[in-house]
Amino acid sequence: MLLMNLKEIFYMSNVLIFGHLNPDTDAITSAISFAYLQKQLGVEAEAVALGNVSEETAFALNYFNVAAPRLVETVANETNQVMLVDHNEFQQSVSDIRDVEVLAVVDHHRIANFETANPLYYRAEPVGCTNTIILKMYKEQQIAIPKEIAGLMASAIISDSLLFKSPTCTQEDIAAAKELATIAEIDLETYGLDLLKAGTNLADKSAADLLNMDAKSFPMGDKNVRIAQVNTVDINDVFVKQADLEAAMKKEDFDLFILVVTNILDSDSVILAVGEPISAVEKAFDVTLENNKALLKGVVSRKKQVVPQLTEALS
Amino acid sequence: MLLMNLKEIFYMSNVLIFGHLNPDTDAITSAISFAYLQKQLGVEAEAVALGNVSEETAFALNYFNVAAPRLVETVANETNQVMLVDHNEFQQSVSDIRDVEVLAVVDHHRIANFETANPLYYRAEPVGCTNTIILKMYKEQQIAIPKEIAGLMASAIISDSLLFKSPTCTQEDIAAAKELATIAEIDLETYGLDLLKAGTNLADKSAADLLNMDAKSFPMGDKNVRIAQVNTVDINDVFVKQADLEAAMKKEDFDLFILVVTNILDSDSVILAVGEPISAVEKAFDVTLENNKALLKGVVSRKKQVVPQLTEALS
Numbered sequence: 131m132l133l134m135n136l137k138e139i140f141y142m143s144n145v146l147i148f149g150h151l152n153p154d155t156d157a158i159t160s161a162i163s164f165a166y167l168q169k170q171l172g173v174e175a176e177a178v179a180l181g182n183v184s185e186e187t188a189f190a191l192n193y194f195n196v197a198a199p200r201l202v203e204t205v206a207n208e209t210n211q212v213m214l215v216d217h218n219e220f221q222q223s224v225s226d227i228r229d230v231e232v233l234a235v236v237d238h239h240r241i242a243n244f245e246t247a248n249p250l251y252y253r254a255e256p257v258g259c260t261n262t263i264i265l266k267m268y269k270e271q272q273i274a275i276p277k278e279i280a281g282l283m284a285s286a287i288i289s290d291s292l293l294f295k296s297p298t299c300t301q302e303d304i305a306a307a308k309e310l311a312t313i314a315e316i317d318l319e320t321y322g323l324d325l326l327k328a329g330t331n332l333a334d335k336s337a338a339d340l341l342n343m344d345a346k347s348f349p350m351g352d353k354n355v356r357i358a359q360v361n362t363v364d365i366n367d368v369f370v371k372q373a374d375l376e377a378a379m380k381k382e383d384f385d386l387f388i389l390v391v392t393n394i395l396d397s398d399s400v401i402l403a404v405g406e407p408i409s410a411v412e413k414a415f416d417v418t419l420e421n422n423k424a425l426l427k428g429v430v431s432r433k434k435q436v437v438p439q440l441t442e443a444l445s
Numbered sequence: 446m447l448l449m450n451l452k453e454i455f456y457m458s459n460v461l462i463f464g465h466l467n468p469d470t471d472a473i474t475s476a477i478s479f480a481y482l483q484k485q486l487g488v489e490a491e492a493v494a495l496g497n498v499s500e501e502t503a504f505a506l507n508y509f510n511v512a513a514p515r516l517v518e519t520v521a522n523e524t525n526q527v528m529l530v531d532h533n534e535f536q537q538s539v540s541d542i543r544d545v546e547v548l549a550v551v552d553h554h555r556i557a558n559f560e561t562a563n564p565l566y567y568r569a570e571p572v573g574c575t576n577t578i579i580l581k582m583y584k585e586q587q588i589a590i591p592k593e594i595a596g597l598m599a600s601a602i603i604s605d606s607l608l609f610k611s612p613t614c615t616q617e618d619i620a621a622a623k624e625l626a627t628i629a630e631i632d633l634e635t636y637g638l639d640l641l642k643a644g645t646n647l648a649d650k651s652a653a654d655l656l657n658m659d660a661k662s663f664p665m666g667d668k669n670v671r672i673a674q675v676n677t678v679d680i681n682d683v684f685v686k687q688a689d690l691e692a693a694m695k696k697e698d699f700d701l702f703i704l705v706v707t708n709i710l711d712s713d714s715v716i717l718a719v720g721e722p723i724s725a726v727e728k729a730f731d732v733t734l735e736n737n738k739a740l741l742k743g744v745v746s747r748k749k750q751v752v753p754q755l756t757e758a759l760s
Contacts, residue, residue: 239564240561240563241560241565241567242560242561243560244556244559245555245556245557246555246557247555247753247757248555248753249553249555249569249570249748250555250571251570251571252556252569253568254564254567254568255564256565256566270585433564438562438563442562
């Protein structure tokens with residue numbers, strides 16, 4: 131009976147909504163936009179974040195005058211019900227995800243390392259951005275989108291698609307961004323380039339900072355792989371720190387650590403790879419690493435152009 | 446290049462859509478209703494089945510004059526793309542599910558033992574029936590539902606909810622059934638009882654037949670558990686075969702085999718349990734087995750009233 135009373139108290143706590151660890155602009159803003167939608171539907175929801183916002187995300191939040199979500203390290207201490215946005219794999223989520231009930235997921239990634247004990251809401255579509263799906267859900271529920279939320283949602287689509295240049299970008303994402311830009315009263319090209327450039331200010335970043343800006347872990351075969359990505363307008367800005375980067379990558383507890391440095395102006399990437407098996411990296415991308423680096427022409431998407439290829443090479 | 450050409454040929458093959466092994470009425474009819482929707486959206490889709498239709502399902506197909514889906518044992522021999530309805534767990538799916546790409550899932554169960562290499566459409570909601578979700582998708586896409594498809598969809602909701610008596614049944618399921626019954630021109634109560642009774646003709650069933658009518662496997666902790674369910678209007682019709690049932694259950698390669706015999710008139714069940722650990726079964730349902738049996742008052746739903754309780758007891 132005491133247990134039941136405690137449970138009732140817990141159920142009255144807020145439902146926490148969050149994106150993945152090392153949050154990018156979509157992870158942060160989809161938590162905000164989905165929490166707003168849930169609140170309109172009567173759910174006591176709060177957007178939180180599993181990491182500090184990037185400079186790109188900070189630019190968007192500042193532009194639309196929205197506060198960054200509260201930072202949390204664990205969730206089971208304050209709620210027993212959560213909703214996930216922009217991720218599902220438990221190793222990319224909060225450390226105590228297995229101690230709470232996942233009520234809903236909105237995502238645009240593969241599904242893996244995810245399971246629940248009970249039925250739930252799960253909405254995934256193979257589009258370029260979580261906020262493209264959330265826009266659809268607003269329309270289905272006939273909920274109006276406030277200007278500042280629309281601006282954050284458009285920012286996420288610009289960010290995830292590198293202003294529509296990524297192969298992950300679909301016609302639905304472009305249409306969604308245009309619709310949201312109208313509500314937010316922004317010019318997509320002008321605002322978009324300013325947003326992306328805000329995320330490429332790498333000069334004052336340490337090697338550890340660079341490796342943590344947008345990093346995700348993936349079990350592949352029997353290997354534990356870390357893939358970090360940074361966007362820049364000059365790839366050399368990153369590789370002047372190559373020695374420091376390699377030292378920091380070797381210190382981490384992964385079999386293989388890959389840093390993808392993406393030039394957002396010419397849409398190519400250079401990868402830096404540390405660990406084993408390097409042969410799988412060379413096979414995955416059909417390149418030969420020189421000084422641990424290789425140019426991947428036309429590669430900008432970790433999800434479509436790095437993870438599947440490496441997963442196959444390691445399986 | 447040859448590989449690419451082969452791939453293009455494969456991609457022109459039909460997308461196969463199917464429900465779980467040992468299909469019930471929702472598994473069969475949601476494949477039919479989702480395939481019809483996909484075809485209207487331009488996808489070359491075909492509903493198939495992973496097992497013979499039950500007498501209940503046959504009643505519905507016959508009433509609405511729809512042919513049973515083609516039976517398949519494997520899929521990779523004829524397609525490389527599939528869509529799953531009414532299930533996601535691989536052990537409940539086709540044996541070569543790992544050899545094909547899952548493009549979409551529509552389901553109302555927990556998510557477990559499921560993973561993809563690529564992003565996909567996934568639509569799950571915690572409602573009582575897959576067809577309740579599919580009705581929503583027809584409306585979102587503004588596709589009209591033919592009378593016979595509506596009849597099959599209503600049949601699935603009646604079947605999964607035991608005419609709205611199951612705790613899995615939501616207000617959305619009831620509203621969906623009423624809407625579909627109008628299109629199908631049936632009286633829910635009259636047609637519904639006829640449908641359910643068609644599934645309770647157990648007299649000529651062998652023990653093996655009874656155990657296979659609606660059986661699903663679940664990994665729970667380190668145990669492999671099989672849970673079969675049959676509906677009846679007289680529980681004794683099943684237990685006159687108790688010795689045969691136990692012999693057949695012991696022959697199967699599961700740690701624990703539970704048969705749930707549900708009386709659809711009074712909404713109680715009697716379980717028969719064989720294997721180990723029996724103590725977990727007794728703990729899960731707070732009962733003492735006598736002669737391997739126990740009455741579970743008010744239990745009709747495997748999903749809500751059997752699987753979670755047993756999962757917890759075995760974890």
